[in-house]
Amino acid sequence: MSAGVTGRGLGFEVEGRALLAGVDVDAAPGEVLGILGPNGAGKTTLLRVLSGEWTPTSGTVELLGRPLAAMSSIERARVRAVLPQHTVLAFAFRCLDVVLMGRYAATSGDDAAVARRSMATTDSGHLADRTYPTLSGGEQTRVSLARVLAQETPVLFLDEPTASLDLRHQELVMRTLRGLADRGAVVVAALHDLNVAARFADRVALLAEGRLHAIGATATVLTGPIVEAVYGQRVTVVPHPVLGSPLILPHDR
Amino acid sequence: MTSRLRPALLVAGLGVALAGVTVVALGSGAVRIAPGDVVSILLHHAGIGDGGGAGDTSDAVLWSIRLPRVVLGVAVGAGLAVAGAALQGIFRNPLADPQLIGISSGAAAGSAIGVLALESAIGGIAGSIGAFAGGLAAGAAVYSLARHRGRTEVVTLVLAGIAVAAVGGALAGFLSVIADDPRLGSPLFYSLGGLGVATWRLVGLTVPFIAIGVLALPRFARRLDLILLGEREAAHLGVDVEQLRRRVLVLVTIVVGASVAAAGVIGFVGLLVPHAVRLVAGPGHRIVLPASALGGAVLVVAADTVARTVALPLEVPVGLLTALAGGPLFLWLLRRTRSEHGGWG
Numbered sequence: 001m002s003a004g005v006t007g008r009g010l011g012f013e014v015e016g017r018a019l020l021a022g023v024d025v026d027a028a029p030g031e032v033l034g035i036l037g038p039n040g041a042g043k044t045t046l047l048r049v050l051s052g053e054w055t056p057t058s059g060t061v062e063l064l065g066r067p068l069a070a071m072s073s074i075e076r077a078r079v080r081a082v083l084p085q086h087t088v089l090a091f092a093f094r095c096l097d098v099v100l101m102g103r104y105a106a107t108s109g110d111d112a113a114v115a116r117r118s119m120a121t122t123d124s125g126h127l128a129d130r131t132y133p134t135l136s137g138g139e140q141t142r143v144s145l146a147r148v149l150a151q152e153t154p155v156l157f158l159d160e161p162t163a164s165l166d167l168r169h170q171e172l173v174m175r176t177l178r179g180l181a182d183r184g185a186v187v188v189a190a191l192h193d194l195n196v197a198a199r200f201a202d203r204v205a206l207l208a209e210g211r212l213h214a215i216g217a218t219a220t221v222l223t224g225p226i227v228e229a230v231y232g233q234r235v236t237v238v239p240h241p242v243l244g245s246p247l248i249l250p251h252d253r
Numbered sequence: 254m255t256s257r258l259r260p261a262l263l264v265a266g267l268g269v270a271l272a273g274v275t276v277v278a279l280g281s282g283a284v285r286i287a288p289g290d291v292v293s294i295l296l297h298h299a300g301i302g303d304g305g306g307a308g309d310t311s312d313a314v315l316w317s318i319r320l321p322r323v324v325l326g327v328a329v330g331a332g333l334a335v336a337g338a339a340l341q342g343i344f345r346n347p348l349a350d351p352q353l354i355g356i357s358s359g360a361a362a363g364s365a366i367g368v369l370a371l372e373s374a375i376g377g378i379a380g381s382i383g384a385f386a387g388g389l390a391a392g393a394a395v396y397s398l399a400r401h402r403g404r405t406e407v408v409t410l411v412l413a414g415i416a417v418a419a420v421g422g423a424l425a426g427f428l429s430v431i432a433d434d435p436r437l438g439s440p441l442f443y444s445l446g447g448l449g450v451a452t453w454r455l456v457g458l459t460v461p462f463i464a465i466g467v468l469a470l471p472r473f474a475r476r477l478d479l480i481l482l483g484e485r486e487a488a489h490l491g492v493d494v495e496q497l498r499r500r501v502l503v504l505v506t507i508v509v510g511a512s513v514a515a516a517g518v519i520g521f522v523g524l525l526v527p528h529a530v531r532l533v534a535g536p537g538h539r540i541v542l543p544a545s546a547l548g549g550a551v552l553v554v555a556a557d558t559v560a561r562t563v564a565l566p567l568e569v570p571v572g573l574l575t576a577l578a579g580g581p582l583f584l585w586l587l588r589r590t591r592s593e594h595g596g597w598g
Contacts, residue, residue, distance in 0.1 A: 051489070053485060053488065053489070072493070073488060073491050073493040074493075076489075076491065077489065077490050077491025078491070080489075082485075082486075082489040084483070084485055084489075087482060087483055087486055088483065089481065089482055089483070090347070090481075091481045091531070091536035092531075092535060092536055093478070093481070093535070093536055093537070094535070097478075097537065098482065101478060101479050101490060102490060104475065104476075104479055104491050104492065105491035151490070
């Protein structure tokens with residue numbers, strides 16, 4: 001039993017259709033686990049099941065060794081934070097207030113200081129007094145991420161955290177997540193960009209049609225044959241010229 | 254810094270407005286009482302001063318007729334506005350309002366049934382109990398219809414509310430016509446409201462229930478803020494969303510039930526007041542709930558004062574005035590909201 005995130009035999013069905021079947025995943029403290037797979041493979045479903053948003057129709061989830069099903073809303077919020085793909089907020093809250101919402105479950109610490117620090121970390125401190133609905137998509141993502149960081153949980157689930165970000169902020173966010181893991185957090189992120197996963201994830205889980213195709217160290221899973229089999233796309237995998245991590249280059253010949 | 258000051262100024266301003274409108278309301282009517290006399294009569298009843306020689310007639314009119322009516326107006330206005338603000342919060346829907354989503358009409362029908370079936374057995378509280386049951390049934394029906402796969406469908410919520418409101422309002426009107434029972438209000442009372450039946454006894458049967466809601470709902474302020482972020486997000490942050498909704502819905506129904514049983518269905522208060530407050534003070538419920546309570550009280554007491562004085566000796570249903578003043582104001586608010594926050598989509 002790992003003390004991080006453990007999912008055993010996870011299945012999720014909606015109206016007889018299996019969005020997820022027989023998935024075993026685990027992520028340990030200090031680790032970034034990337035969840036990869038083509039559109040509709042079940043990345044978001046798996047994240048929702050692991051984070052407790054959806055109750056699996058089969059299988060069990062444990063967070064830090066405790067069964068998720070037995071934890072109350074507030075207990076969950078003290079163990080794990082979740083960044084959904086997109087947060088639509090029609091009401092005009094100030095960004096600082098949005099980030100402070102991340103402190104709802106917190107029992108100690110200086111809420112305002114934590115919120116300010118989280119905003120600085122995601123390069124959104126200058127947005128503190130702006131209202132959330134007036135921000136661009138990428139700015140909203142960074143404020144939402146600051147809210148997630150303000151929760152100060154040992155486990156983080158993120159659904160496409162880099163989706164709407166420019167290159168620099170994409171790097172900033174991934175470095176932040178990497179840093180959290182290096183300080184002992186468990187980071188589980190659904191990622192659509194294989195090269196982002198290749199650089200920042202210690203291990204990846206590759207989903208295909210709701211099933212786990214492969215899980216393991218990033219370099220052993222992100223190989224040409226496996227990526228081609230799952231994505232149905234010709235690729236060449238070369239070592240990154242500077243970093244040495246795998247670099248996945250799609251092509252049509 | 255000015256943006257931090259605005260909520261405090263708003264609450265202070267509404268407090269002053271409520272005091273002012275109360276004095277004017279107590280002084281207005283067939284027997285006019287000067288503001289100074291209103292204050293000295295009130296102080297006299299509080300054990301301060303000798304009433305300033307305002308006269309026994311003024312004292313009796315103010316104390317036995319107008320004050321219960323104003324107190325009821327304050328309670329009903331505060332209750333409806335807080336109820337609207339809380340419903341908009343739990344449903345994340347700017348259209349939610351006790352009247353629009355059917356709770357008020359359900360309460361009206363329930364109140365009529367309660368009076369007819371139970372009042373001889375359990376007394377004057379029967380209307381309130383029936384109103385609570387009817388409002389809860391209507392709210393629960395609308396809410397469960399709008400739930401689909403763990404989501405609340407905004408449009409279904411409003412459409413189901415309109416249908417339930419139509420049925421409840423029709424049922425209340427139907428009963429009031431065919432039962433021909435003086436204990437029931439007129440069909441006009443159930444559709445447009447009125448504070449004309451206010452007595453201290455009715456205040457005693459109504460205000461405690463409204464007070465429960467108005468005082469308890471602000472305790473949910475922070476969780477209501479989190480729900481605005483999204484049902485999913487609120488759950489991620491540690492809020493038990495369904496439990497919160499059930500509790501808020503029950504409190505709202507207690508408030509609306511008591512207010513409908515006493516004053517009929519007064520429209521627009523729950524929609525207009527919270528929106529106006531948000532425009533000035535932002536969406537945070539720590540301010541929106543108490544400021545709405547004050548604003549709702551001001552609106553209903555002012556509307557009722559006009560309703561009973563504009564066409565003496567006739568009395569206009571108060572709901573006509575809240576709609577007449579509230580409708581145009583709400584249209585203006587919509588325009589302002591669009592220009593400042595991009596509208597509701």
